[in-house]
Amino acid sequence: MKREQITVMNNNETMEGKKMKGLISRATKKIVPAISGGMMGVILMSTTCFAASGTSAVTQPLDNLKTLVIAVIGAVGVIILAKNVMEFAQAYQQQDSSTMNSALKGIVAGVMMAGISAVLTFLGF
CATH class of the missing domain: 1.20.5 (Single alpha-helices involved in coiled-coils or other helix-helix interfaces)
Structure with missing residues (x-):
């Protein structure tokens, strides 16, 4: 009976580990493109300012x-x-x-x- 309980616990621990890894990989797949797009927008939308000769x-x-x-x-x-x-x-x-x-x-x-x-x-x- 003790062996069955240990086996079940090991299965639950491995399932939780896989769920966590899947969650992290899905979050990474969404966050990285969002940050990259934001940085590219900031870089491409810069504007040159031509000021008058005096302030x-x-x-x-x-x-x-x-x-x-x-x-x-x-x-x-x-x-x-x-x-x-x-x-x-x-x-x-x-x-x-x-x-x-x-x-x-x-x-x-x-x-x-x-x-x-x-x-x-x-x-x-």
Whole structure:
């Protein structure tokens, strides 16, 4: 009885090994052509780009956008700074410490936003 069980186990193990080998070979037969086709498509679809003599035609709009964004951030920073200074003055007059604390945080944020344009200009951006 033990021999029959061993024989059956060996047959199952060999059948599972054959199934696994078949699965790997079928997957390989599908994956390799797909990867090869993708690589060939990438190689054949390359395009030559003829740029203008200078790069200013490309970078000028980006520079203008950068200048605009920095100017908007600086303007918003000045507005936030002015609002929080007035809020701090009112809180100081009323002796409201929690409002003074939040107003001071707003003042710091406004100074940072207003000064970002000067800092970026100093750094060369």
